[in-house]
Amino acid sequence: xxxxxxxxxxxxxxxxxxxxxxxxxxxxxxxxxxxxxxxxxxxxxxxxxxxxxxxxxxxxxxxxxxxxxxxxxxxxxxxxxxxxxxxxxxxxxxxxxxxxxxxxxxxxxxxxxxxxxxxxxxxxxxxxxxxxxxxxxxxxxxxxxxxxxxxxxxxxxxxxxx
Numbered sequence: 001x002x003x004x005x006x007x008x009x010x011x012x013x014x015x016x017x018x019x020x021x022x023x024x025x026x027x028x029x030x031x032x033x034x035x036x037x038x039x040x041x042x043x044x045x046x047x048x049x050x051x052x053x054x055x056x057x058x059x060x061x062x063x064x065x066x067x068x069x070x071x072x073x074x075x076x077x078x079x080x081x082x083x084x085x086x087x088x089x090x091x092x093x094x095x096x097x098x099x100x101x102x103x104x105x106x107x108x109x110x111x112x113x114x115x116x117x118x119x120x121x122x123x124x125x126x127x128x129x130x131x132x133x134x135x136x137x138x139x140x141x142x143x144x145x146x147x148x149x150x151x152x153x154x155x156x157x158x159x160x161x162x
Contacts, residue, residue, distance in 0.1 A: 015151075017142050052107055053104070053107060056104055060105055108133070109126075
């Protein structure tokens, strides 16, 4: 937080969550471990040339690997007994060993750490997401999340009511 006109403000550098990036040759377990450690839902994918080339999300990995399309369509009708899902633990172990490359999605817009926070919020809203990657001069710095913004804002002193 910094002081602007006598009032603290939230800045990107103060809510940045540094994370590892996903790289060629890594497996889904690497993604799960880092997302769990950092408490984030997505990590950037850096290609062999060292450039941010995409993202890998927990939601996409689980959707592609674990959730048949018919189950999505039938979600309201699904009961508690899921006899059609045999040996879920073995399937989970198999998924952990999958390479990450098939799960890489298009790279969303990134933002510089010096950008105004309102710009980050605008990009999140425009892309219907709750996070954005921070990149300075082509170097990945970390991720900011809507939860991080809300948490930092909750620590601000409110203006006195009249």
